[in-house]
Amino acid sequence: xxxxxxxxxxxxxxxxxxxxxxxxxxxxxxxTITDPDLLESSNVDWLRSVRGSSxxxxxxxxxxxxxxxxxxxxxxxxxxNTQGGNTGLVSGSVPVYDEIILSTALMNNVLSFDSISGILxxxxxxxxxxLSLYLEDRDYIMPLDLGSxxxxxxxxxxxxxxxxxxxxxxxxxxxxxxxxxxxLADGRVLDCLTTLRKDNTGYDLKHLFIGSEGTLxxxxxxxxxxxxxxxxxxxxxxxxETFEQLLQTFQLCRGMLGEILSAFExxxxxxxxxxxxxxxxxxxxxxxxxxxxxxxxxxxATHDGEKLHNFLEEAMTSSFIADGTVATEDSKIKAxxxxxxxxxxxxxxxxxxxKYDVSLPVDRIYQMVTDxxxxxxxxxxxxxxxxHVGDGNLHLNITSPAKDAALLAAIEPFVYEWTAGCQGSIxxxxxxxxxxxxxIYYSKPSQAVALMGNIKAMxxxxxxxxxxxxxxxxxx
Ligand code: FAD
Ligand code: S2G
Ligand code: ZN
Numbered sequence: 001x002x003x004x005x006x007x008x009x010x011x012x013x014x015x016x017x018x019x020x021x022x023x024x025x026x027x028x029x030x031x032t033i034t035d036p037d038l039l040e041s042s043n044v045d046w047l048r049s050v051r052g053s054s055x056x057x058x059x060x061x062x063x064x065x066x067x068x069x070x071x072x073x074x075x076x077x078x079x080x081n082t083q084g085g086n087t088g089l090v091s092g093s094v095p096v097y098d099e100i101i102l103s104t105a106l107m108n109n110v111l112s113f114d115s116i117s118g119i120l121x122x123x124x125x126x127x128x129x130x131l132s133l134y135l136e137d138r139d140y141i142m143p144l145d146l147g148s149x150x151x152x153x154x155x156x157x158x159x160x161x162x163x164x165x166x167x168x169x170x171x172x173x174x175x176x177x178x179x180x181x182x183x184l185a186d187g188r189v190l191d192c193l194t195t196l197r198k199d200n201t202g203y204d205l206k207h208l209f210i211g212s213e214g215t216l217x218x219x220x221x222x223x224x225x226x227x228x229x230x231x232x233x234x235x236x237x238x239x240x241e242t243f244e245q246l247l248q249t250f251q252l253c254r255g256m257l258g259e260i261l262s263a264f265e266x267x268x269x270x271x272x273x274x275x276x277x278x279x280x281x282x283x284x285x286x287x288x289x290x291x292x293x294x295x296x297x298x299x300x301a302t303h304d305g306e307k308l309h310n311f312l313e314e315a316m317t318s319s320f321i322a323d324g325t326v327a328t329e330d331s332k333i334k335a336x337x338x339x340x341x342x343x344x345x346x347x348x349x350x351x352x353x354x355k356y357d358v359s360l361p362v363d364r365i366y367q368m369v370t371d372x373x374x375x376x377x378x379x380x381x382x383x384x385x386x387x388h389v390g391d392g393n394l395h396l397n398i399t400s401p402a403k404d405a406a407l408l409a410a411i412e413p414f415v416y417e418w419t420a421g422c423q424g425s426i427x428x429x430x431x432x433x434x435x436x437x438x439x440i441y442y443s444k445p446s447q448a449v450a451l452m453g454n455i456k457a458m459x460x461x462x463x464x465x466x467x468x469x470x471x472x473x474x475x476x
Pocket of ligand 2: 089164344
């Protein structure tokens, strides 16, 4: 059965036979899972919005094993769905039908770390939080931080070109990932696992795989440039009366905090209501229409404290902010960050959530939320806005007690047309996956999409890697 209504017909991939299972068990003894109970969680996405019917979960430990699996599946025309932490939000990480699930969970070793350059090389299945802990012990940090850090794998982060809470300071994975090792559809191992910061010899192929969502190859190892761990971190949680004042606060803090600014995130009062209602998290300041989380990361607590003090004083006197609190101590920093990081979790208690992760001109970000509220009226249970202001990335989430086709029809394509109307992107950081594959044309010209199709056909001629995902149906 196709999982969501929009799923395309099952393509003519082979079905797994006992001979196939015998082969997998030879390559992966004890790591070829066919028990339906064990397969259950791997067949359902994090949002519990789609369910595949895969009957085989493979858990390789090495690149060589992945190569053998792909070479065999390619020759047998068996479809593969690569899975990391299964925290993806566009249904890319779970099968649509009976695709074989290839999990990176057991490919979780650090391969090398150079404490002079800060370059880490590790297998794709390393959990982001474990890498952060490994690095912090060595006076470094990961260049990305996501609310899903406890589960997501670095391979999945690279495959989705994840953005997250630190992109404002450390940039995108297209800048911090130096190399990847990828197994191609026919089993060939592409070793682009360089640890060089500069290498201008030919096309930089790694960029093809960053953000490819499992459709061009299986990322088996990554090398990433990691920043030094900041000696001094401050987090402030501020309240603003209007989005205009929030933007003025953003402008001011970029000017006055400059190089020590490491995050500027926002959430609206509706998010705060959900945090209070569903997670019993209380507001640490007075009720405001908008909240901002600002983080500074520097090397001198006195210097940073002084800059932060001057910024806050200026923001108060200019009446950009109505209220605020400052945290320098670890536990309070974590508490303030959880107000932003746990909005996703709070939303899961609403019933069904329609998620839109869009890039917009920064000054238009909140206009979309207010327009959507007006457009939907009382048809939605909640309409909330939060996200990465510095990246121009809004997370617009619309909830209802249950899946509601009429509500979806009111939201889509309205939300995509609105985004395209200001030359935004219909997927800022989560990717297209299954859910948004056919909306790619709202953000990419057709000749670019056609070229993507050519690249996909060249690298995966049988289309066995994550079929039905990322590219529109007419290119599958
Ligand atoms: P999965 O969900 O397992 O897979 C995601 C996609 O990548 C799938 O298409 C899969 O096939 C492919 N894939 C996975 N591993 C590989 C591999 N080794 N080789 C090739 N393809 C592979 N995302 C953001 O960008 N920013 C955020 O701030 C953010 N916050 C989040 C907060 C929460 C609470 C949750 C639940 C999710 C959040 N996400 C965020 C979304 C998600 O965590 C990211 O997309 C993450 O990068 C997915 O990693 P994963 O290992 O879970 O990948
Ligand atoms: C975030 C998480 C996903 C969502 O919190 O930054 O990327 O839309 C999001 O809740
Ligand atoms: Zn995000």
